[in-house]
Amino acid sequence: MTAAGLPMEVPAEGLPTRVRIHEVGARDGLQNEQTVVPTEIKAEFIHRLAAAGLPTVEATSFVHPKWVPQLADAEQLFPLLDDLDPQRLPVLVPNERGLDRALALGARRIAVFGSATESFAKANLNRTVDEALAMFAPVIARAKDARVEVRGYLSMCFGDPWEGPVPVAQTVRVCRALLDLGCDELSLGDTIGVATPGHVQTLLAALNEAGVPTSRIGVHFHDTYGQALANTFAALQHGITTIDASAGGLGGCPYAKSATGNLATEDLVWMLHGLGIETGVDLDRLTATSVWMAEALGRPSPSRTLRALSHKE
Known part of the structure; x- marks a missing residue:
């Protein structure tokens, strides 16, 4: 460790020189909390993450409050972020009504959330995979007409708690379908962390x-079996330059109980900086932000890097 609390930089051959971290803590992380976080705390969390240099901070989800009550304040939260570039603040929309709500508030980047498996599509969307794709079609088309960038999340790309290992061809089919509908980017989700x-x-x-x-591919790994960083490195070797992560390792999935926390952003940044890969992220400011949020939530963070750096103080 260096005196500044940063890893020694030792690049590895054949890896990207820069990576964009797609921060999901404020949406994917907080949606899985048992208690509802006050809107003002969410807004401050997002501002702190942006100030730490994260280029993309997923802000909230325009789903029906009945399904994700933790994010029921989307209309109240988004205006509190007016000082940030909306291109930095993607939001999740489940359907055309969600898109209407997001566009009315000035959102410029949206995401739809599909599944590679029938079981999870049923649990999460109460539809088959193909019915979900049909539901997304007008959402994506209208977003593109409004010149809004669209991300396609795909859950259960590697394994499913009901169906077991997911055939590669099955995941590829749904990914290809999302791109054909007009998605600009895909996020491959290892929702239960088995990859x-x-x-x-x-x-x-x-x-x-x-x-x-x-x-056009991003990766979204969960650390259920401690494989998230190893899987990230494998993706880097393939040339992937967009990686999802969650500050402090917040989050999981409310519809898949075996889905534990996301890859912690601090752990990711430590590895990337050690490899000499640029991220634009200030690790000290990020760590301070995650410590602050852990205190607001009343529980410690699972991020190993965060614990190591905060105990070092």
Whole structure:
């Protein structure tokens, strides 16, 4: 460790020189909390994350309050972020009504949330995979007409708690369908954290073979089995430059009980900076932000890097 609390920089060959971290803590992280976080705390959390240099901070979700009560304050939260560029603040929309709400508040980047498996599509959207794609079609088309960037999240890309391992071809089919509908970017979700590096690289290669460019793929790993950083490194070796992470390791998935926390942003930044990969993120400010949020939530963070750096003080 250096005197500044940063890793020694030792680049590895064949990796990207810069990575964009897609921060999901304020949305994917807080939606899984048992208690509802006050709107003002959420707004401050997002501002602190942006000030730490994270280029993309997913702000909230325009889902029906009945399904995700923790994010029922989207209309109240988004105006509190007016001083930030809306291009930095993606929001999740489940359907056309959600899109209407997001556009009315000036959102410029949205995401839809699909599934590679029938079981999770039923649990999360109460639809089949193809019915969900049909629901997304007008949402994506209208967003593109409004010149709004669209991300397609895909859950259960590697394994499903009901169906077990997910065939690579099955995931590729749904990814290809989302791109064909007009998504600008895909986020491959290892929702229950069962992926391993070989599986990651096999899926990425299969997507390329199906005409999905690496430049339009992001990865979203969960650390259920301690594989998130190993899987991230495998993705870097393939050329992936967009990686989802959650400050302090917040989050999981309310519809899949075996989905534990997301890859912690601090752990990701520590590894990337050690590899000499630029992120634009100030690790000290990020760590301070996650310590502050952990205190607001009344519980410690699972991030190993955050614990190491905060105990070092």
